[in-house]
Amino acid sequence: MDTCPSIKNILLLDSEGKRVAVKYYSNDWPTNSAKEAFEKAVFTKTQKTNARTEAEIAMLEGNVIVYKFVQDLHFFVTGGEDENELILATVLQGFFDAVGLLLRGNVDKKEALENLDLILLCLDEIVDGGIILETDANVIAGKVASHSVDVGAPLSEQTISQALATAREHLTRSLLK
């Protein structure tokens, strides 16, 4: 208890309990099958609850799990038994809101998979090796979305990259309509 608050894992599952993106920081689940078994247990335990307006909480296998659902996405943050529940909830809220900002409000599985790079970067910015890096959704999203170009880049390359970025923007817009 005298130690730093720590996060054991962050899970983003779909409405059938399949992985969209997960990140484990502790060695409690050493193999992929152990991880999958844990995800299945968490999913089944929380499936029937209504965690859409407020984050919910459960205990499983000596862990505290806070979770929140939106559309067909289930967000989970796991911590140790003695962890301050409100710290876990803050991390969950940071992740949840940052994903919302990055996906511009269209938070569902399809959008999340199409922007999986953003989701993975987002996870990377929230927790580093179990230690909380940042919990403010705006800061997290800001760090992930800084797709501007290196100031030191030569002018020619810069224009090309920018052109590509713009093209990409147009493409996704037209696809989404």
Add this chain to the structure above:
Amino acid sequence: MAQPLVKKDDDRDDEEYSPFLGIEKGAVLQEARVFNDPQLDPRRCSQVITKLLYLLNQGETFTKIEATEVFFAVTKLFQSRDIGLRRMVYLMIKELSPSADEVIIVTSSLMKDMTSKTDMYRANAIRVLCRITDGTLLTQIERYLKQAIVDKNPVVASAALVSGIHLLETTPEIVKRWSNEVQEAVQSRAALVQFHALALLHQIRQNDRLAVSKLVTSLTRGTVRSPLAQCLLIRYTTQVIREAATTQTGDRPFYDFLESCLRHKAEMVIFEAARAITELNGVTNRELTPAITVLQLFLSSSKPVLRFAAVRTLNKVAMTHPMAVTNCNIDMESLISDQNRSIATLAITTLLKTGNESSVDRLMKQITNFMSDIADEFKIVVVEAIRSLCLKFPLKYRSLMNFLSNILREEGGFEYKKAIVDSIVILIRDIPDAKENGLLHLCEFIEDCEFTYLSTQILHFLGTEGPKTSDPSKYIRYIYNRVHLENATVRAAAVSTLAKFGAMVDALKPRVFVLLRRCLYDGDDEVRDRATLYLNTVGSDGEVIETDKVVKDFLFGSLDIPLANIETSLKNYEPAEQPFDINSVPKEVKTQPLAEKKAPGKKPAGLGAPPSGPPSTVDAYEKLLSSIPEFSDFGKLFKSSAPVELTEAETEYAVNVVKHIFDRHVVFQYNCTNTIPEQLLENVTVIVDASEAEEFAEVASKPLRSLPYDSPGQIFGAFEKPEGVPAVGKFSNMLRFIVKEVDPTTGDVEDDGVEDEYQLEDLEVVAADYVMKVGVSNFRNAWESIGPDFERVDEYGLGPRESLAEAVSAVISLLGMQPCEGTEVVANNSRSHTCLLSGVFIGNVKVLVRLQFGIDGPKEVAMKLAVRSEDDNVSDMIHEIVASG
């Protein structure tokens, strides 16, 4: 059959489009070749990395070769200046966790990024490099890391600090050199930098209590910006409080700080502080009140996480301070119907702990509605809470017992059913009024019980309790039904139970015998054997005669020998003419050798431990003693004491002694070790002066021919004493020997020796040496079966003691008896304690002791000692031990 399946898949694809549909590792690895293109397409490359990361995230693994290839390809991407792509490259490198020789390839690129002007590059490069690096590389980049810690960009500073926390585990000596920079970062205006700096600083200094205390003192006065840092500070503060509490008295230091945190604006800080206060050692009600008040507010929060956190903490408080939580009962009751089942269960169990007699019925009604839709693990928690509630309010047993029997009938797993059965059994034992009712509930349960273990347990319990009820005959039907309907294990248990009824209740004997005779035709060996045994021993003619007490004891008496001892004895038993004698099995409960309190710091095993085995095992002693012809006619060894040191640690000769008690003799076994390499001792004897031990007379001694350096040897001395009498006395000991010089290099021994003596400490034989640790399985039953004929009760003042626990353990070790039912453990902060001890006095007299302790303000401990035994003198003797101790 295949056709529709495919179609279904197609349908799903339409509605659930995924960019990764049909993705294949091989194909993606092929795609990764674009990383090698001279004209890099950053977008394309990002996509490929995302695909690779997706595969890894789904649990796909790369072979060593594949991983190496991908790694080398990815390193090429450092050429691109696209920030988005670079971010993906960082992620990929971390995921691949390259080997040491691969790390070298990217080191220079990452070090370049670490010194880049772009903050994002610096921060990420630090995290990546510290993740994959080893100690040798760290010294090269240490300078940059120290700079980064105090970087004005908070992201960079945090990245360096967090990396520092990770590196502290592998290369602490390097990270510890950064403490000046970290100290500076603690003062940072950026909230999270402060949090990370504080965490790292504390971890650097965690073994230095003074430094931690100073850190806490300065920070609790200053301003901490981040709620997370404030939580950390609360944790460190409680650590300081805990360590200070043992030395200081009066007002608790830093309590005011914790209390002020209850008014912080961030909920996580308020909660952390409230929880910290409830967990303080020996927290007073006055200290608790403000924490309970904020937790009570959380109970009615709209956020489930907040309610859960509060109710979980209050639940823990209710275990030690139930009265402090009663104020929250109304809020708690509204949580029984909470959507979140975890919250509801915690609320229920808290209420059961804090509830009063009048609210029991109402509570039970609410719980009944809710039991059906919670998981088994929660049900067990509820059952356990109800059990303790019932013991607290025995008058309410009727409604609680009904509740238990109702849930026993419902569906449930083994652990749950076992918890219910255990609860009913405990209630029957402790509340006499509940007995008949409870037994019938159990009878009904075994009529339809799918768990063999529970059936046999209940049958055994019925056999013990059933015959003592007013109408034992009504249980027979339930028991005999088992003989018809169940598997062999349960049938055998039922036969034993029937026989018990027959043996205990004479009126039922003829009828029980008729039933037992039918069991002789059972298909199972064990069932038939048991029936035959009982028919032949309990009295085969079916006459109404009282069964012999000896037979009863043989068949149904409790086995007062530890099972582990029987097991070793049976393993040692060699098939021979002589049958196995159960009386030869040692009854002493084996314990770990304890270091004598008088000699702190000594090696617990004792230097002179006999080479034949660990010093405390009775078997080893018995074997050793029986191999010495002089002691062969002493009879059976009653007890061997733990080794008592007779010399200080680190002296020339180390001697300890083990006291072996026989019925008419005492044998001292001196374990001697010579610790001087230049000496050889010969004709070593112990001269024992028994002038202060009048009842003892020396009959034999067995000296040691020679005692070379560092090879322990034993000397024995035997004394005769009056039979069966716990004679006590003091013996002074002198080691006498001939010293011969030895050349330690060659091992040559000089021919001439000098006679010398060495004074040893005195040795005492005390009354506790005549008491053997023998546990009983059920103290209450044993206590009642001995009866009050030779009960002796008296009160003693033990004077000022450090704590109740210390007083209890002192009396236990004084008496040398076995604590029963875990009563040797004293709950934290309790003002009174009851301790149950059992043992066997020499002459095979069973002794039970009930100790009641109380402590008042200035640590004065008083004790009431009640002794029951089968012998008047023995009861008095126990009192004498305490009175003189």
